[in-house]
Amino acid sequence: xxxxxxxxxxxxxxxxxxxxxxxxxxxxxxxxxxxxxxxxxxxxxxxxxxxxxxxxxxxxxxxxxxxxxxxxxxxxxxxxxxxxxxxxxxxxxxxxxxxxxxxxxxxxxxxxxxxxxxxxxxxxxxxxxxxxxxxxxxxxxxxxxxxxxxxxxxxxxxxxxxxxxxxxxxxxxxxxxxxxxxxxxxxxxxxxxxxxxxxxxxxxxxxxxxxxxxxxxxxxxxxxxxxxxxxxxxxxxxxxxxxxxxxxxxxxxxxxxxxxxxxxxxxxxxxxxxxxxxxxxxxxxxxxxxxxxxxxxxxxxxxxxxxxxxxxxxxxxxxxxxxxxxxxxxxxxxxxxxxxxxxxxxxxxxxxxxxxxxxxxxxxxxxxxxxxxxxxxxxx
Amino acid sequence: xxxxxxxxxxxxxxxxxxxxxxxxxxxxxxxxxxxxxxxxxxxxxxxxxxxxxxxxxxxxxxxxxxxxxxxxxxxxxxxxxxxxxxxxxxxxxxxxxxxxxxxxxxxxxxxxxxxxxxxxxxxxxxxxxxxxxxxxxxxxxxxxxxxxxxxxxxxxxxxxxxxxxxxxxxxxxxxxxxxxxxxxxxxxxxxxxxxxxxxxxxxxxxxxxxxxxxxxxxxxxxxxxxxxxxxxxxxxxxxxxxxxxxxxxxxxxxxxxxxxxxxxxxxxxxxxxxxxxxxxxxxxxxxxxxxxxxxxxxxxxxxxxxxx
Numbered sequence: 001x002x003x004x005x006x007x008x009x010x011x012x013x014x015x016x017x018x019x020x021x022x023x024x025x026x027x028x029x030x031x032x033x034x035x036x037x038x039x040x041x042x043x044x045x046x047x048x049x050x051x052x053x054x055x056x057x058x059x060x061x062x063x064x065x066x067x068x069x070x071x072x073x074x075x076x077x078x079x080x081x082x083x084x085x086x087x088x089x090x091x092x093x094x095x096x097x098x099x100x101x102x103x104x105x106x107x108x109x110x111x112x113x114x115x116x117x118x119x120x121x122x123x124x125x126x127x128x129x130x131x132x133x134x135x136x137x138x139x140x141x142x143x144x145x146x147x148x149x150x151x152x153x154x155x156x157x158x159x160x161x162x163x164x165x166x167x168x169x170x171x172x173x174x175x176x177x178x179x180x181x182x183x184x185x186x187x188x189x190x191x192x193x194x195x196x197x198x199x200x201x202x203x204x205x206x207x208x209x210x211x212x213x214x215x216x217x218x219x220x221x222x223x224x225x226x227x228x229x230x231x232x233x234x235x236x237x238x239x240x241x242x243x244x245x246x247x248x249x250x251x252x253x254x255x256x257x258x259x260x261x262x263x264x265x266x267x268x269x270x271x272x273x274x275x276x277x278x279x280x281x282x283x284x285x286x287x288x289x290x291x292x293x294x295x296x297x298x299x300x301x302x303x304x305x306x307x308x309x310x311x312x313x314x315x316x317x318x319x320x321x322x323x324x325x326x327x328x329x330x331x332x333x334x335x336x337x338x339x340x341x342x343x344x345x346x347x348x349x350x351x352x353x354x355x356x357x358x359x360x361x362x363x364x365x366x367x368x369x370x371x372x373x374x375x376x377x378x379x380x
Numbered sequence: 381x382x383x384x385x386x387x388x389x390x391x392x393x394x395x396x397x398x399x400x401x402x403x404x405x406x407x408x409x410x411x412x413x414x415x416x417x418x419x420x421x422x423x424x425x426x427x428x429x430x431x432x433x434x435x436x437x438x439x440x441x442x443x444x445x446x447x448x449x450x451x452x453x454x455x456x457x458x459x460x461x462x463x464x465x466x467x468x469x470x471x472x473x474x475x476x477x478x479x480x481x482x483x484x485x486x487x488x489x490x491x492x493x494x495x496x497x498x499x500x501x502x503x504x505x506x507x508x509x510x511x512x513x514x515x516x517x518x519x520x521x522x523x524x525x526x527x528x529x530x531x532x533x534x535x536x537x538x539x540x541x542x543x544x545x546x547x548x549x550x551x552x553x554x555x556x557x558x559x560x561x562x563x564x565x566x567x568x569x570x571x572x573x574x575x576x577x578x579x580x581x582x583x584x585x586x587x588x589x590x591x592x593x594x595x596x597x598x599x600x601x602x603x604x605x606x607x608x609x610x611x612x613x614x615x616x617x618x619x620x621x622x623x624x625x626x627x628x629x630x631x632x633x634x635x636x637x638x639x640x641x642x643x644x645x646x647x648x649x650x651x652x653x654x655x656x657x658x659x660x661x662x663x664x665x666x667x668x669x670x671x672x673x674x675x676x677x678x679x680x681x682x683x684x685x686x687x688x
Binding site for chain 1 (some may be wrong): 396397398399400401402415417418420421422425428429432498499500501502503504572574575578681682683685686
């Protein structure tokens with residue numbers, strides 16, 4: 001597998017102007033006033049992305065993930081280090097940024113295409129697909145200033161995905177459009193994966209990463225803290241989020257999920273059985289918390305997330321044991337991963353999190369396939 | 381759905397692209413060349429947007445210089461009576477050059493700031509934005525120049541046709557100078573926003589130190605020579621370009637004054653080889669200026685995103 005994106009030793013510093021003197025007069029009058037401070041947005045980032053890989057970049061707000069993405073796209077220049085790219089790249093940073101409001105949708109498709117590095121002939125060849133995908137056939141000769149924001153984004157996305165880039169860079173744009181259009185976009189990303197294109201996805205939504213990516217890179221305050229499998233990277237990502245809590249919140253997070261066991265000693269079960277979890281929690285203060293349970297399939301599909309808001313548990317200082325019982329589990333044959341977390345009942349701060357706290361193996365000998373069985377009766 | 385199923389069509393460009401703090405001049409020029417289609421697209425859309433919705437459309441690109449021409453003609457030929465015969469032709473020849481330079485520089489100075497949304501989101505060689513404005517002004521220049529040629533043919537003005545090839549060199553130098561200044565100023569404006577207003581004033585001044593509405597040889601040359609300032613006057617690279625256009629289009633360097641009936645020294649009576657040498661030097665300087673502007677731009681563009 002050859003490397004398509006090689007990021008080596010990339011760092012980016014921003015100057016923070018505490019008092020901005022942007023006009024000539026101010027600069028002359030105050031040559032030295034207004035201190036500037038250097039801020040490290042990215043520190044020594046190194047990774048490679050192979051051909052056909054889908055890699056997620058995760059991090060909370062201000063972690064530098066968008067800065068990194070902009071460097072990769074060439075919108076920003078790194079202060080040091082370099083990025084090597086092989087193949088054409090299309091970036092979905094802010095959709096429709098290149099549109100000229102006065103021009104028609106048709107003209108903008110050509111202009112935007114050429115910004116992405118395509119010749120007029122190449123755009124001509126895929127023009128009909130672009131219009132089909134955007135579902136804007138009726139408005140294609142209308143100036144885009146009359147478009148709604150949804151139409152705008154649809155057209156831009158349609159251009160970007162139909163120009164067949166070898167590397168597609170996506171920055172949380174999946175959050176736009178209605179649900180049906182989002183599903184269409186995800187479909188297109190899956191198609192890209194099947195075609196062996198390389199995708200770089202930036203998000204703070206763990207679900208998207210789990211659903212789409214092969215691997216993930218975690219950034220925290222501009223530092224690369226993980227480059228690992230999705231599960232491991234997300235575990236580190238959540239830990240980092242927790243690590244931030246004492247700095248921000250009043251409560252110091254000394255609550256930990258120390259162990260997860262089951263009375264029967266095994267997480268193996270049959271479909272329809274009950275399963276009891278015993279969760280050991282240590283704490284140094286009393287707090288009322290909700291237990292969050294996430295269940296994933298091995299492929300990263302979210303089966304269920306619940307936060308038991310109706311039944312907060314009271315955590316006492318010292319050792320605690322929380323019991324959870326799953327009744328007549330409808331899951332079908334397979335291994336399911338369970339993430340457990342404690343969230344403060346008032347306010348919702350994450351107090352403790354344990355990624356992959358347990359792996360539940362469900363045995364099922366019926367004929368149904370899939371994830372869950374729906375109880376049904378058939379009548380004529 | 382299957383239109384996208386042909387990924388390797390562009391993988392012909394196997395050389396990896398490198399994003400780093402500085403891009404050397406060679407790759408910069410290559411990038412510009414590779415993205416000429418984008419440049420073309422931006423020029424066309426610039427022109428289309430400018431006249432969109434106006435009833436006269438492209439005619440404005442001829443009408444407004446025509447009105448400027450009429451104004452100067454009235455002032456210098458009717459009221460102040462400078463005595464130059466066929467002054468309209470003289471004026472027109474200089475004005476097309478100046479209009480092109482001024483339009484290119486003033487429109488490209490603010491272009492990065494104006495199109496911040498694009499610069500912050502889409503990756504392409506940013507010089508292209510300034511170049512697209514230069515390109516649009518070249519387009520207007522071509523129209524105006526065509527009108528000028530049609531005009532001199534119509535009134536049967538004696539043009540020095542055998543020297544016409546000089547115009548090509550002069551024009552390339554003009555375009556390169558305009559591009560150089562436009563590119564450098566567009567980057568500097570990001571950091572110092574008043575450069576834009578300064579540039580407007582500077583261009584006014586620049587206009588009057590260039591021999592557009594007056595004759596260099598008739599009114600300035602003797603006194604400049606007396607004070608030894610001739611070299612200083614020619615520091616302005618636009619002057620030799622304008623002189624070349626005037627010499628070719630207006631033709632005769634010495635004419636008979638319409639007011640006094642005495643011979644009038646309108647243009648320098650240099651030989652063809654002097655003009656050719658001058659233009660060659662100017663072209664060389666223009667190329668250097670263009671490259672220097674690209675280097676300046678490259679040094680400044682790294683922080684555009686955070687300054688905009």
